[in-house]
Amino acid sequence: xxxxxxxLVILSALLFGAHLLRGGHLALAVAVALTxxxxxxxxxxxxxxxxxxxxxxxxxxxxxLWALVDFRSAQxxxxxxLAIILGAVAAVTAGAxxxxxxxxxxxxxxx
Numbered sequence: 664x665x666x667x668x669x670x671l672v673i674l675s676a677l678l679f680g681a682h683l684l685r686g687g688h689l690a691l692a693v694a695v696a697l698t699x700x701x702x703x704x705x706x707x708x709x710x711x712x713x714x715x716x717x718x719x720x721x722x723x724x725x726x727x728l729w730a731l732v733d734f735r736s737a738q739x740x741x742x743x744x745l746a747i748i749l750g751a752v753a754a755v756t757a758g759a760x761x762x763x764x765x766x767x768x769x770x771x772x773x774x
Contacts, residue, residue: 668762672713673699675759678752679720682727695720702764710763717760724753 680696698716701709728749735742 668759669699671755671759671762672702672717675717675720675756676713679717679723679756682723707765710765714760714763717756717763721753721757721760724749724756728753 676699677696680692683695684692695716698713701713728746732742732746
């Protein structure tokens with residue numbers, strides 16, 4: 664995995680961890696923030712876990728987008744900028760899920 668892809672995966676996990684921390688979910692926030700570290704382990708399970716977490720994070724960003732747009736529109740407040748920003752965050756997080764390699768970052772076994 665290239666440096667840009669790795670950085671994108673790590674930043675997406677950290678941003679989602681911050682979102683969870685703001686919601687008061689400390690243990691879950693720490694677990695999500697440490698998730699990219701799983702790519703250092705061998706096996707097919709590690710990239711699948713990281714990819715799944717990032718897909719769920721993108722879904723949560725979209726749920727948050729929907730809830731906040733609904734709230735702001737009900738209050739008569741502008742919501743376009745909020746929708747653009749959170750939509751972009753969801754798209755980048757989903758893109759990070761696509762950047763996760765199919766195998767872990769450790770050297771593959773030769774046998």
